[in-house]
Amino acid sequence: NAGVTQTPKFQVLKTGQSMTLQCAQDMNHEYMSWYRQDPGMGLRLIHYSVGAGITDQGEVPNGYNVSRSTTEDFPLRLLSAAPSQTSVYFCASTQGGYGYTFGSGTRLTVV
Amino acid sequence: DQQVKQNSPSLSVQEGRISILNCDYTNSMFDYFLWYKKYPAEGPTFLISISSIKDKNEDGRFTVFLNKSAKHLSLHIVPSQPGDSAVYFCAAREGGGSNYKLTFGKGTLLTVNP
Numbered sequence: 497n498a499g500v501t502q503t504p505k506f507q508v509l510k511t512g513q514s515m516t517l518q519c520a521q522d523m524n525h526e527y528m529s530w531y532r533q534d535p536g537m538g539l540r541l542i543h544y545s546v547g548a549g550i551t552d553q554g555e556v557p558n559g560y561n562v563s564r565s566t567t568e569d570f571p572l573r574l575l576s577a578a579p580s581q582t583s584v585y586f587c588a589s590t591q592g593g594y595g596y597t598f599g600s601g602t603r604l605t606v607v
Numbered sequence: 608d609q610q611v612k613q614n615s616p617s618l619s620v621q622e623g624r625i626s627i628l629n630c631d632y633t634n635s636m637f638d639y640f641l642w643y644k645k646y647p648a649e650g651p652t653f654l655i656s657i658s659s660i661k662d663k664n665e666d667g668r669f670t671v672f673l674n675k676s677a678k679h680l681s682l683h684i685v686p687s688q689p690g691d692s693a694v695y696f697c698a699a700r701e702g703g704g705s706n707y708k709l710t711f712g713k714g715t716l717l718t719v720n721p
Contacts, residue, residue, distance in 0.1 A: 500650075527707045536616075538696060538713040539651070546706065554708065586650055593639070593700060593707035598650035 498522050502587050502599035509577040509606045517572040517602050519587030525597075527590045528570040532556065532583040533601075539586065545570055577606045610634045611699050613712035621720055626684040628715050630697030633678065638702035641709070642671060642682050645694045654695070655682070659702075687719045 503518045521528065529544035541554030545564040559581055561573040570589075574581060584603050590596040612631045620626045630640075638659040643651035657664040657671045657680065664671050670683045684691055697712040 502650075529708070531711075536713060538611075538613075539698075539709075539711040541708055541710075544706075544708060588709075590707050594656070595653060596641070596707075596709060598643075598652070600650045601648075 500587055500589055500597050500599035502585075502602050504602060505600070506603050507605070509574075509604065511577060511579060511606060513577050514573070514575050515577065517574075517585055517587075517604070519570045519572065519599060520568050521570075521587075521589040521597070522568065523589065523591065523597065524567060525589035525591040526567065527593065528564065529554070529588050530560070530562065530570070530572045531586045531588065533586060534583050542572065542585075574604075577604075579606045582606045608633070609712075610637075611697055611710050611712040613695075613697055613715050615715050616713070617716040617718070619718045619720065620687050622689055623686045626682075626687045626691065626717055626719065628682040628684075628695050628697075628717065630680045630682075630712055631678060632680075632699050634699070634701065634710070635678075636701045637699040637710075639700045640671070640673060640680050641698045641700070642669075643696040643698060643711075644691075645696060645714070651696060684717075687717075689719050689721050692717060692719050 500521045530542040531539040543562040545551045587599045641656040642654040645651045673680045694714045696714045698709045
C-alpha cells in the first residue's frame, strides 16, 4: 500500500529548463492537489484536480501546468524554471475531503 | 489576505507538560479543520480533525477545540513527548461540493525538551 508517491525526491535545474514532477496514488482518490512549501509561508496550493480530465488553479499557479489523464497520476510541469520556483513540492490526495494523504515531497533547486 | 493564521512561529515545552498550539481563521465558509504534523524531509501527516458542528474532538493525547464564534481552534497535546517535536500546520476546508481545497497556516515549530 504505497499511498502517494512522488518522484524525484531531489532535483537541481538551471534557469529556463523544463521538468515534470511526478505524483501517483494507488487509493483511487478522485481529488489530487499540488502544494509548495517555502520557509515561513506554510503550504500554498498550486493546482488541483477533482477527477480525471478536470483541473483548476490554486493560490500560486503561475509558471506551472498540470493535467489529469488518469485517476492515479497528477504530474506537475515547469515549462521554464525560475529561481523563484526553488521550493519543496508536495502532492496530496483525498476521497471525500476528510482524509488527505501527502507524498514525501520533491525538493527542487533552480540555479 | 491570510485566511488561516498561526501566530506563534515556535513553542517550547517540557516533556510531560501540556502543549497548546493555536490557530485563527477568517473565512466563515470553512467547515472542517485539520491538524498536520511535519518532520523535516518528510511529507505532512494527518494528526486530528474537527467538523464545524463539533467543539471538541479527542484522540489519545491529542485534543482539538473549536470556538466558532471566535473563529479559533487549538490543539492540545497532553502529555508532551520529545517525539512530538515537529512543525504543526493548521488547515481548513470550505464546505460544499467536491472542491476539497485546503488552506494552511504557516505552521508552528514545537520543541519538546526532555
